[in-house]
Amino acid sequence: MSPDKIAIKTENLTKVYKTTFSRYQVKAVDNLNLEIYEGEIFGLLGPNGSGKTTTIKILLGLLFPTSGLVRVLGKPPDEVIVKDRIGFLPEESYLYRFLNAEETLDFYGRLFRIPRKERLARIDHLIKLVGLDDARKRPVKEYSKGMARRLGFAQALINDPALIILDEPTSGLDPLVARQVKDIILDLQKQGKTIILSSHLLADAETICNRVAILHQGQLQKMGAVKELLQPGETLETLFLKTIQASRS
Amino acid sequence: MNQLFAIIILTYRESIRKRIFLIIAVFTVLLIILSAFSPVVKPIDRIRLTEAWTLQGIGFFVMLIAVFMAATSLPEDIELKRLFLLLAKPVTKEMLLLGKLLGFVLTTGLFILIMGAISLVYLYIVNWSSGHLTIRDKILPTEMRFTNKTGQDAQGYVTGNYISDKEFTVMIEGEGNNYIGWLFRLRLAEARLWRTQSAAERRRASSNINLNKSKLSEPARPTEGSFGQARAELSLMIGEGQFKVSSEALVRFVNPTTKQEYHKQITLSYKRPEAVEFPAELIDRNGELYVYVSRPEPATYIRAGPASVVLKSLGVIWLQVILLLGFCISGATFLSGGVNVVLNIFIYFVGSGTQFWASSLETMRQAMTSIIRQETLQTITQAPAHSHSPEVYPLWMMKASEFVVDSTLKVFPDFSRFNSGDTYLLNGYAVPWNVFPPLVGYVIFYGIIAFVVGAVAFRLRDIK
Structure with missing residues (x-):
């Protein structure tokens, strides 16, 4: 982790949602300035509708910003070359229900143009890593929510990404598997990867994030290292609640 | 990849x-x-x-x-x-x-x-x-297959029989190289010029026309020194249920003695007699003339x-x-x-009805041309304007319809082009x-x- 090397930078990033036939507008992200360093675990925190998912979608090039600048790994996010180095786990797994675990990972592996031999080895490794070895041939539609989540986590790592964006990675997982996922995230950091974590589970964020940003109504409320933001004896949860209440008032 | x-x-x-x-x-x-x-x-x-x-x-x-x-x-x-x-x-x-x-x-x-x-x-x-x-055989261009209204073989029409009835019905079958031909033997007493018919007579004649009917008015008998253009009036129609109200046809006029020939491609429309002019010298000395009607581009068929x-x-x-x-x-x-x-x-x-729309549009355009011509004539001759026929739509309405249908045809893909499989198979080709x-x-x-x-x-x- 080094402040010299910036993985993601946004400057005055704004996204306004407009509906086609009415003047109703929603400012989902409002003048957001973020800097995420290479090799850190960065927590993107905020209540529902605070603009976390919209920010992630912009970082992935899925949404066009209304105004402002975005650079992901030094390039505009809609460039295909950037996506080659990103792994992404969405809020829900959004997998193809008619494919099984092997087919799912093979499909996403092909999208990254991973050679067959390497692809098969990675599929095998990831299936074992997320504990789906027994269910590798079962179609996803038969999976429990936790199993689908684990497969979603595996597909996010199929390309050995430099930047990993995880939206609620532990939701729907039992405590045991959630612990395993957290260990994997810490392990990935040790391998030098940058991780963005969007989560409601503040206790998790507190234990594994190096820095966090708290968003509310699309605006950045607080950003900094977890250790620096917290007063002695304060938890991230209390800080979060205080920040949101202050913003509302 | x-x-x-x-x-x-x-x-x-x-x-x-x-x-x-x-x-x-x-x-x-x-x-x-x-x-x-x-x-x-x-x-x-x-x-x-x-x-x-x-x-x-x-x-x-x-x-x-x-x-x-x-x-x-x-x-x-x-x-x-x-x-x-x-x-x-x-x-x-x-x-x-x-x-x-x-x-x-x-x-x-x-x-x-x-x-x-x-x-x-x-x-x-x-x-x-x-x-x-x-097994489908190739249909030779020389082969003739056509039937009359009752479905009987109508080949007799080309064997040189004198046709006493000036109006008769035939049906050209299939999509292929079939054609129909007549031998006309002109007799002075019965010769009648199309142009001598009054408008009223023409209307009456048209209204009596059945579907699948071809009518050929005899060309004027050539008189000494008056060889020029003769005219034949044809009205060939397409059978019911074909989704087609106009069709291209090739008309050939052949001199039975010298085999000299003249041909012309025309568009035949539903209930509209088409006049075709041809050189009068094609009528031989006996006053005889062959007239053939076929599709302009005969398809070729294969054995399969x-x-x-x-x-x-x-x-x-x-x-x-x-x-x-x-x-x-x-x-x-x-x-x-x-x-x-x-x-x-x-x-x-x-898109599947494109051909039907296109042929309907063609017929309507012909009618519009005719109406415009009549109106121009009235303007030139300063004849009193006739009241508009209640049986025909006003011109502006037809123009509006033309614009809409024409634009639609330009935008929509023509799916009716892909009916060939059905068309061939159902006809046994x-x-x-x-x-x-x-x-x-x-x-x-x-x-x-x-x-x-x-x-x-x-x-x-x-x-x-």
């Missing part, structure tokens, strides 16, 4: 693992089996019916697959947010669209091939006992067995499906699944290879337009 292949295979897997695919496949097979019970007398009729029935069934069901799967696939990905994950990978939106299109081209192609194979095997099994299957015919017809069906798939995929980039399904059914329905190049070109042309429109719409769209 690997990425494109991955999307193609994903689309293919998605299609075949859906329950609707299996249901449609089962019903198509059921339809093929049902053809065994067709009420026919001769084995050859059963073969033709089985062919036509199964081909229509496969064509209809594959259209259902195209519309209900291709039109809803991308909207479903967007709705279920699978696209959210997919486009986070190094895949361009254009590649995703192309992959989906090719995936459905592959799926529908395989469906057609498998169902075609089943229907062919079935065709052979059902007709095993009859000992023979349809059922396997070749069925497979080629299925190829034509597949091309039609590919064209529709282009529109389904394009519409999916900016419409919801339900709206896209309805839009594509609409495009297919209107083989499907020639030369139907393919223009159809492939047409599909590529419209496919590229649809794809570009879809790609632009998709590129500008936020994936929420």
